[in-house]
Amino acid sequence: MTSRSSRGGASLRPSGWRRLALPLALGFAAMGAARAAPAADPEAWQLQMHGELLAREQAAHPGDASVPVPARQTLWLARDGHFRLETENRFPGEIVFRYREAGDAQGAQRIDLLGWRDGTAIQAVDAKAAREHLADQLLWLPAELLRQSTPLTPAQEQQGTWQQTLRDPAGRELQLRWSGAQGRLMEVRQGPLRYVYLSSHDERGLQPAEIEIFNGERRTQRWQLQPPAAVDASSTRPPLPAGYEPQAPAGALRAERLAPDVYRVEGLASRYHNHFVVGPQGVVVFDTPVSREEGSRVRALIERTAPGLPIAAVVLSHGHRDHAAGLPAYLEEGTRLFVGQGGRQALARQHGAAQAERAEEVRQALAIELGGRALRLLPVTSSHAEDMLVAWDDASRSVFHGDLFYVPEQGPVPPAFEGAEELQQALRQAGLEPLRVLGVHGRAANADDVRQSLALRHRQP
Numbered sequence: 001m002t003s004r005s006s007r008g009g010a011s012l013r014p015s016g017w018r019r020l021a022l023p024l025a026l027g028f029a030a031m032g033a034a035r036a037a038p039a040a041d042p043e044a045w046q047l048q049m050h051g052e053l054l055a056r057e058q059a060a061h062p063g064d065a066s067v068p069v070p071a072r073q074t075l076w077l078a079r080d081g082h083f084r085l086e087t088e089n090r091f092p093g094e095i096v097f098r099y100r101e102a103g104d105a106q107g108a109q110r111i112d113l114l115g116w117r118d119g120t121a122i123q124a125v126d127a128k129a130a131r132e133h134l135a136d137q138l139l140w141l142p143a144e145l146l147r148q149s150t151p152l153t154p155a156q157e158q159q160g161t162w163q164q165t166l167r168d169p170a171g172r173e174l175q176l177r178w179s180g181a182q183g184r185l186m187e188v189r190q191g192p193l194r195y196v197y198l199s200s201h202d203e204r205g206l207q208p209a210e211i212e213i214f215n216g217e218r219r220t221q222r223w224q225l226q227p228p229a230a231v232d233a234s235s236t237r238p239p240l241p242a243g244y245e246p247q248a249p250a251g252a253l254r255a256e257r258l259a260p261d262v263y264r265v266e267g268l269a270s271r272y273h274n275h276f277v278v279g280p281q282g283v284v285v286f287d288t289p290v291s292r293e294e295g296s297r298v299r300a301l302i303e304r305t306a307p308g309l310p311i312a313a314v315v316l317s318h319g320h321r322d323h324a325a326g327l328p329a330y331l332e333e334g335t336r337l338f339v340g341q342g343g344r345q346a347l348a349r350q351h352g353a354a355q356a357e358r359a360e361e362v363r364q365a366l367a368i369e370l371g372g373r374a375l376r377l378l379p380v381t382s383s384h385a386e387d388m389l390v391a392w393d394d395a396s397r398s399v400f401h402g403d404l405f406y407v408p409e410q411g412p413v414p415p416a417f418e419g420a421e422e423l424q425q426a427l428r429q430a431g432l433e434p435l436r437v438l439g440v441h442g443r444a445a446n447a448d449d450v451r452q453s454l455a456l457r458h459r460q461p
């Protein structure tokens with residue numbers, strides 16, 4: 001291994017740079033690997049990092065377009081092409097996601113390590129996606145990226161920096177930019193994504209210490225990385241925890257009847273579920289995940305289920321994008337639109353001023369007949385979203401909510417987050433005892449599930 005005796009760029013005077021330029025032009029890959037490879041030449045690396053994601057339309061305050069989400073992740077990357085990535089993100093409402101993806105270029109498996117969002121389902125990642133996910137991991141360790149990628153152009157000088165095009169192992173083109181003064185990797189572009197290497201543990205930026213990721217002009221992630229540690233390749237192949245099983249297929253798009261005139265949408269590719277009730281004069285829709293395209297498919301399903309009836313009202317549990325993005329597909333002339341307090345701000349950003357204007361903000365509990373059906377709309381004080389609103393259907397004793405309570409499609413009832421306490425308190429205050437607790441994620445739940453989930457939460461250390 002070659003190494004420089006002094007750190008930083010001072011040792012690389014312009015003459016030093018000219019000496020560097022020839023090997024750069026001849027081939028970055030070999031030289032990068034030679035410089036970066038630790039003496040032991042490990043069979044695998046472990047990289048620990050922490051930082052934040054900027055999540056769009058997920059803030060607790062509806063006036064904020066995005067929210068910083070604290071994140072940490074550990075990557076295990078083996079020279080034999082296996083990888084394992086474990087991520088942890090903390091969303092408003094103390095909602096923690098912890099996932100593991102492990103595999104190689106032939107395919108990977110993804111599991112929810114906390115078992116609340118996806119329960120015990122093993123999500124299969126097909127070969128194409130796995131190959132791309134594996135290649136994505138190389139951007140955390142450019143030394144290995146250079147070793148595994150194919151140079152397409154020699155490095156060329158442009159306005160004092162050096163640019164080079166590579167093809168990554170997934171077959172995608174990468175543009176690399178190196179600083180002219182120091183021969184240090186500055187950034188890698190891959191499609192709309194730009195990895196900016198702000199500082200590194202080595203002189204050439206091949207073992208980054210700080211990375212910002214941009215999607216177009218928007219910064220979406222920021223990470224601080226520990227130096228890579230040498231580990232055994234076997235650490236990339238962790239045993240599957242007990243109880244996990246292949247994810248059951250979502251099946252065809254359908255409206256499942258839960259009670260007279262109460263329906264739950266099943267079979268969307270996103271695996272979200274919205275709900276609707278059919279009154280004598282019209283249909284009321286609860287939440288509109290997760291895109292206009294899915295909204296249009298659900299709208300057609302509602303027309304087949306309740307032919308000839310207008311959409312009397314849409315009730316949005318809160319303004320987060322995954323609950324509100326499909327909204328335009330449901331709005332007709334005369335459709336009433338209900339959001340929680342402040343919810344118009346989120347709608348205005350996502351769907352424009354006109355849609356926001358038509359929304360009615362519910363500031364206090366409201367008993368209301370919609371489509372000829374007796375409903376109640378209850379604002380909920382929630383740490384997940386300030387504009388939180390739940391709907392209650394008198395006839396079926398169902399509560400429709402968003403992100404306050406979770407039971408996965410498959411697997412046991414998990415410990416609750418704060419939202420379940422908030423939901424329970426709102427229902428108690430209103431004197432309501434639900435038979436069904438219905439949200440866009442996971443399976444249809446009942447009051448026992450809520451009790452059990454809260455008991456597990458309180459038993460946690």
Ligand SMILES: [Zn+2]
Pocket residue numbers: 318320384385402403
């Ligand atoms: Zn949400």
